[in-house]
Amino acid sequence: ETGVTQTPRHLVMGMTNKKSLKCEQHLGHNAMYWYKQSAKKPLELMFVYSLEERVENNSVPSRFSPECPNSSHLFLHLHTLQPEDSALYLCASSQDQGQGFKYGYTFGSGTRLTVV
């Protein structure tokens, strides 16, 4: 375990379902991120939260809805997804203030999402 825990590890959902991905970090970091990793594409930044405020929304469709209730938890709520949304969803955290950003991100193990 890296200090960033994601659940579930695998998720299969229909296009009309609603589900949520959960991410939890115990590293004392103050910034959290959602990334999407599709086959043969670079990791794509979806959302950034710094000090529990959303500071970046990278043109992500509204069927993805993030929530950051506190600095240790991050959710990604999913509804009416499309098959092309099938991918590995990675959560990451960092100490994002001043000189604290020394080691990049710490990633979770991801949720492998399949939309059928």
Place this chain on the structure above:
Amino acid sequence: EDKVVQSPLSLVVHEGDTVTLNCSYEVTNFRSLLWYKQEKKAPTFLFMLTSSGIEKKSGRLSSILDKKELFSILNITATQTGDSAVYLCAVINSGGSNYKLTFGKGTLLTVNP
């Protein structure tokens, strides 16, 4: 738009070989370049490079940054089957108050016994 290009996209070698992975970038407000190793799911941190020409080493892995030519290389000597993974390069854009990483597509390294 920030851009990171890695080459080759995939590479197959035999145990004991030495490999060099390449990463070139175009980014505004460059702060640092990072290398990650991704075996199954979670990318794990290898190096962060901020200054040009200073080699960072960890065991059989080493990396160096050239900020004039805008590239970095990751070297792995005496490769082992456990080095098989996707190696990701990312650059940090420090514009604004938050650090953003832009990733390359990765290099898939396969080390055969």
